Amino acid sequence: MSSKTGKPKLHSAAWRISIWATLAFAFGTMIVFVFLHRFIEDDIQQRSDAWLAGEVEVLGDVAERTPKDALYGRVVGEVAELAGKEVPNKLRSESTSNDSVFFLQTGNTGVIQLWVGAGSDTETLKAIEESNMLPDRPTDVRVKGFGVPFRVASIQVDDGSRIYLGLSERDELRVLNSLRLRFLLLWLLIVLFGFAIVFYTTRRMLSHVRRITDAASRIGHSDLNTRVPTTQRNDEVAQLALTLNRMLDRIESSMHQLHTITDALAHDLRSPLTAIRGKLEMSLSAATHGEQAEPIVSAIDELDRLTEFLNQSLDVAEARADALRLTRTPIDLDELLRVMIDLYEPSMAERGLQIRFHSAGSISIEADAALIHRMIANLFDNELKHLPAACIVTIRLLTEEDAVSLIFADDGPGFSPEMIPQLFERRVKGKDSNGHGLGLAFIDAVARAHGGTAAASNRSTGGAQITVTLPLVSSGNGDSASMLLHAAS
Amino acid sequence: MRLLLVEDELDIQSFLKRSLEEAGYQVEAAANGKTAEQLAIDGAFDILIVDLGLPDVDGISLILHLRQLGVGAPVLILSARRSVDDRVRGLEQGGDDYLTKPFALAELLARLRNLLRRNNPPGNEATRLRVLDLELDLLRREASRSGIMLQLTPQEFVLLEYFCRNAGRVVTRSMILDQVWGMRIHPDTNVVDVHIYRLRGKVDTVGQQPLIRTLRGVGYVLKDR
Numbered sequence: 001m002s003s004k005t006g007k008p009k010l011h012s013a014a015w016r017i018s019i020w021a022t023l024a025f026a027f028g029t030m031i032v033f034v035f036l037h038r039f040i041e042d043d044i045q046q047r048s049d050a051w052l053a054g055e056v057e058v059l060g061d062v063a064e065r066t067p068k069d070a071l072y073g074r075v076v077g078e079v080a081e082l083a084g085k086e087v088p089n090k091l092r093s094e095s096t097s098n099d100s101v102f103f104l105q106t107g108n109t110g111v112i113q114l115w116v117g118a119g120s121d122t123e124t125l126k127a128i129e130e131s132n133m134l135p136d137r138p139t140d141v142r143v144k145g146f147g148v149p150f151r152v153a154s155i156q157v158d159d160g161s162r163i164y165l166g167l168s169e170r171d172e173l174r175v176l177n178s179l180r181l182r183f184l185l186l187w188l189l190i191v192l193f194g195f196a197i198v199f200y201t202t203r204r205m206l207s208h209v210r211r212i213t214d215a216a217s218r219i220g221h222s223d224l225n226t227r228v229p230t231t232q233r234n235d236e237v238a239q240l241a242l243t244l245n246r247m248l249d250r251i252e253s254s255m256h257q258l259h260t261i262t263d264a265l266a267h268d269l270r271s272p273l274t275a276i277r278g279k280l281e282m283s284l285s286a287a288t289h290g291e292q293a294e295p296i297v298s299a300i301d302e303l304d305r306l307t308e309f310l311n312q313s314l315d316v317a318e319a320r321a322d323a324l325r326l327t328r329t330p331i332d333l334d335e336l337l338r339v340m341i342d343l344y345e346p347s348m349a350e351r352g353l354q355i356r357f358h359s360a361g362s363i364s365i366e367a368d369a370a371l372i373h374r375m376i377a378n379l380f381d382n383e384l385k386h387l388p389a390a391c392i393v394t395i396r397l398l399t400e401e402d403a404v405s406l407i408f409a410d411d412g413p414g415f416s417p418e419m420i421p422q423l424f425e426r427r428v429k430g431k432d433s434n435g436h437g438l439g440l441a442f443i444d445a446v447a448r449a450h451g452g453t454a455a456a457s458n459r460s461t462g463g464a465q466i467t468v469t470l471p472l473v474s475s476g477n478g479d480s481a482s483m484l485l486h487a488a489s
Numbered sequence: 490m491r492l493l494l495v496e497d498e499l500d501i502q503s504f505l506k507r508s509l510e511e512a513g514y515q516v517e518a519a520a521n522g523k524t525a526e527q528l529a530i531d532g533a534f535d536i537l538i539v540d541l542g543l544p545d546v547d548g549i550s551l552i553l554h555l556r557q558l559g560v561g562a563p564v565l566i567l568s569a570r571r572s573v574d575d576r577v578r579g580l581e582q583g584g585d586d587y588l589t590k591p592f593a594l595a596e597l598l599a600r601l602r603n604l605l606r607r608n609n610p611p612g613n614e615a616t617r618l619r620v621l622d623l624e625l626d627l628l629r630r631e632a633s634r635s636g637i638m639l640q641l642t643p644q645e646f647v648l649l650e651y652f653c654r655n656a657g658r659v660v661t662r663s664m665i666l667d668q669v670w671g672m673r674i675h676p677d678t679n680v681v682d683v684h685i686y687r688l689r690g691k692v693d694t695v696g697q698q699p700l701i702r703t704l705r706g707v708g709y710v711l712k713d714r
């Protein structure tokens with residue numbers, strides 16, 4: 001039976017569902033975040049491009065209007081430096097030294113006229129020339145000595161010179177990096193949270209299913225009153241429970257009908273049998289001569305046999321329908337067999353039969369005492385009726401892991417081969433048998449009613465063997481089970 | 490001994506009444522729950538026989554109702570049902586007894602005697618039983634006849650003890666199986682007869698008056714006269 005405690009197993013459905021759902025969820029949110037990231041990245045780029053375009057235009061304007069005298073370099077340089085202080089996305093904690101912006105003016109011939117910024121002017125110019133910039137479009141330029149590229153915009157001044165304004169993408173990347181880190185953390189949190197929710201809900205749902213399964217498996221033929229637990233909600237699981245319960249209602253009602261029929265039959269037959277037996281007994285006490293008494297005695301014997309046949313016949317019928325009612329009590333099979341052997345040994349000895357008993361000692365099962373007694377008596381009666389003299393009956397009681405086997409083996413003539421497949425059918429009996437042919441069917445019925453089996457075969461060394469296997473743990477209504485179950489209202 | 494017989498099948502009621510009266514009981518009979526209730530309240534009965542399948546009321550309910558009304562006499566329940574239901578078991582544990590139909594008269598009488606004895610327990614249990622020249626020492630588990638020790642197995646001693654406790658009365662095979670081996674079974678072989686045959690071989694030796702008599706079709710009786 002499955003575990004009842006809440007320890008999740010790695011192969012449980014709750015785990016599988018949660019992991020797949022979380023994977024799908026993680027993938028989905030990842031895609032959302034990637035798109036968001038791209039959007040923000042483009043936005044930042046556009047803003048810095050707009051700034052660059054604006055500033056480079058201002059600088060071009062200033063360069064044009066400023067007279068080309070000795071002060072030209074200072075004026076344009078200061079304007080360029082001022083522009084560098086208004087860089088977008090700049091972090092406040094950044095040091096005062098400005099290395100995120102450069103200004104470069106080249107003459108007609110490509111000679112550097114003015115340079116404001118950190119790093120080397122020639123290296124920068126070389127990088128700009130190598131990156132074949134498009135006019136009026138900011139472009140990425142990788143300058144030797146800087147880890148991050150510069151975004152460079154340019155403008156042609158009327159005098160033929162060209163102005164370049166470069167903005168380091170360092171701050172932009174830093175913003176994006178911190179954004180990515182935040183996104184990652186947020187994503188992890190969402191995924192974990194999603195996993196927790198999915199796992200919790202599926203486990204709750206599935207634990208309900210498991211409770212239903214446990215309850216349903218515990219409802220055996222001896223316990224049809226209990227129902228699987230239901231809930232107030234109207235979901236699929238509740239529907240499953242309701243459907244199961246309705247099915248159990250129907251089974252219980254047909255069982256009840258069967259019991260009513262067999263009980264009525266038993267009652268209707270037993271009452272006249274009681275009256276007949278009583279009258280026979282009274283006439284027997286009145287009969288003085290042996291000749292008068294003899295037919296009465298044999299009539300009483302026949303009546304008793306008929307009664308026993310009726311009982312066993314109804315038991316077999318009910319057991320075939322899985323409807324035999326059991327009253328389970330603890331029975332020590334070893335002790336019971338010793339008592340039975342004590343009871344049967346004289347009859348066996350009188351017919352020249354020997355009994356050998358092998359048992360590993362006390363073995364207790366939960367079973368219906370009356371039925372088990374009658375079943376074992378049937379096994380003995382079967383040997384007594386069918387064995388010729390000088391045979392040995394070997395009785396073995398074997399304990400396996402979760403079952404106990406009771407084996408009756410003899411060294412007699414065995415079953416006739418054509419009878420073996422149908423031995424446990426009703427009314428199957430040997431040609432010279434004087435029984436009513438119910439003995440083996442009854443043994444099978446009792447074994448099955450207890451969740452066990454009965455098997456008959458011929459031994460390879462000759463002789464017949466009947467094996468009855470009964471489970472050690474009764475399948476069905478334990479105390480713990482009845483506590484978990486509550487009847488459906 | 491006053492006995493109230495509650496049984497709706499008139500055939501059964503009449504033969505039971507006759508047999509019980511022959512056995513020395515004063516019998517009042519009722520065929521339904523209502524009459525039974527009136528009779529039980531009016532007359533002080535020592536013991537009741539109640540059939541479970543009454544036309545107007547369930548036998549168990551009747552017994553429980555009578556208990557509530559203060560009727561304390563023990564009850565022998567007659568049942569034509571196959572399975573003994575839990576309520577019958579409850580009553581059995583409460584000191585009552587049940588018998589399934591059909592039954593042997595001898596067994597009915599034995600169960601009635603048991604119920605009456607259980608309700609009026611004799612002071613000290615005797616440690617010795619004596620029937621004619623047969624003597625049983627219950628403490629030492631030894632039996633002797635005319636002073637000669639009998640070599641009995643433990644099981645044979647229990648069987649003989651059961652006979653002695655019921656000396657002069659009929660015991661059936663199913664009573665012996667129930668009381669000596671503790672099983673309510675009905676083997677269709679002569680297992681009990683062989684035990685009796687062996688016991689008789691030890692108790693009734695040649696030249697002595699045979700004590701264990703067979704009543705064909707009924708059972709056995711240990712002579713006490």
